[in-house]
Amino acid sequence: MASNPNSSDEIPHILVLGTGGTIAGLASHPEALADYRSGEVGIQTLLDRVKEGIPPSVKLKAQQIANIDSSDMSEELLTQIGNAVKESLVNPLVKGVVITHGTDTIEETGLFLSSVCGKLAQNLGKRVVLTGAMLPANAPMPDGPQNLLDAIRWSSTALENCPGGVFAVFAGKVCLARDLAKRHTTALNAPLMDSQTSPIGLINPSWLSGVKAAQAALGEDLPIPQGSWPWVEIATSHAGCKKQAIEVLIKSGLHGLVLAGTGLGGVHQSWVGPLQEAQKAGIALVRASRAGAGAVVDVKDGLICELAGSLTAPKARIALQLALNAANEGSDKSKSLTWQDFFARIAVLPEYG
Numbered sequence: 001m002a003s004n005p006n007s008s009d010e011i012p013h014i015l016v017l018g019t020g021g022t023i024a025g026l027a028s029h030p031e032a033l034a035d036y037r038s039g040e041v042g043i044q045t046l047l048d049r050v051k052e053g054i055p056p057s058v059k060l061k062a063q064q065i066a067n068i069d070s071s072d073m074s075e076e077l078l079t080q081i082g083n084a085v086k087e088s089l090v091n092p093l094v095k096g097v098v099i100t101h102g103t104d105t106i107e108e109t110g111l112f113l114s115s116v117c118g119k120l121a122q123n124l125g126k127r128v129v130l131t132g133a134m135l136p137a138n139a140p141m142p143d144g145p146q147n148l149l150d151a152i153r154w155s156s157t158a159l160e161n162c163p164g165g166v167f168a169v170f171a172g173k174v175c176l177a178r179d180l181a182k183r184h185t186t187a188l189n190a191p192l193m194d195s196q197t198s199p200i201g202l203i204n205p206s207w208l209s210g211v212k213a214a215q216a217a218l219g220e221d222l223p224i225p226q227g228s229w230p231w232v233e234i235a236t237s238h239a240g241c242k243k244q245a246i247e248v249l250i251k252s253g254l255h256g257l258v259l260a261g262t263g264l265g266g267v268h269q270s271w272v273g274p275l276q277e278a279q280k281a282g283i284a285l286v287r288a289s290r291a292g293a294g295a296v297v298d299v300k301d302g303l304i305c306e307l308a309g310s311l312t313a314p315k316a317r318i319a320l321q322l323a324l325n326a327a328n329e330g331s332d333k334s335k336s337l338t339w340q341d342f343f344a345r346i347a348v349l350p351e352y353g
């Protein structure tokens with residue numbers, strides 16, 4: 001529990017959850033920034049380093065959920081993060097939630113949280129804000145401290161007309177967390193798609209209306225898997241694909257497969273036969289694209305499967321896992337819904353930006 005003057009359990013506060021990443025990383029030497037370990041510094045220390053920038057009216061509570069390199073993110077940890085965020089949102093003392101996270105898989109956690117508690121956050125008018133850094137905490141000019149301050153500001157500022165929801169903040173810009181997609185190995189704004197962001201200090205009205213439309217179209221939150229998650233893998237189509245690769249996957253016992261197709265989303269012809277067999281065997285198939293931006297279309301390559309819209313393959317994988325889990329769980333209200341219905345709830349939202 002935090003011990004600085006900005007912290008409190010008993011009064012309204014912003015909860016800051018630390019999960020690790022480069023923001024909490026340390027380089028072996030300030031001149032060798034690529035040689036570093038993620039998740040070395042605790043969340044309270046990161047907050048102590050920025051305390052001068054936090055308005056006295058904003059009270060914080062820190063909680064270390066994990067301190068890992070996000071490339072090692074596990075489904076168990078996602079469940080833990082999701083449960084912690086949901087619990088905090090319904091706590092009247094928690095006014096907003098900030099999560100520090102590694103950038104490598106932040107898009108997956110962003111899509112996950114948007115899908116399991118985005119509606120709840122919106123209904124309660126609270127913001128959940130993900131952030132991280134591209135430079136380790138002991139870099140000569142680290143980007144983490146400003147990102148953390150911006151995330152605290154975005155989670156705690158009552159902006160007229162701006163709905164609650166799950167957001168992300170990097171390099172002075174804010175976006176919906178479901179729009180995160182790491183597109184660069186080193187750039188300071190690597191996880192953001194520029195067209196879907198707004199400068200945090202000067203909110204762009206067309207971005208805000210896009211956010212509102214996307215939020216208005218959000219369906220009910222999906223349940224968080226509490227036990228083992230459905231097993232879903234990603235298969236990337238490429239020159240020289242061999243059908244044996246798909247045959248091996250089918251025999252492995254997985255429940256679903258996301259196809260990172262080429263261009264509009266098509267897969268190599270040598271995969272079509274085995275993929276049709278996979279569908280007959282009950283494996284859920286989703287079509288995404290490896291292109292990096294834009295939505296997939298229903299290409300005529302012989303396969304009929306669900307479309308991931310503009311979700312990247314890693315995000316489509318999380319969406320498919322949540323959809324399969326929701327369909328298996330079959331709460332009374334949703335008994336007649338299929339995994340395809342749940343998947344569409346995540347993948348089919350208005351495009352903007």
Ligand code: ASP
Pocket residue numbers: 020021022023038068069070071101102103104105132133134135
């Ligand atoms: N490998 C780091 C992580 O995802 C990268 C980062 O945080 O930027 O934890």
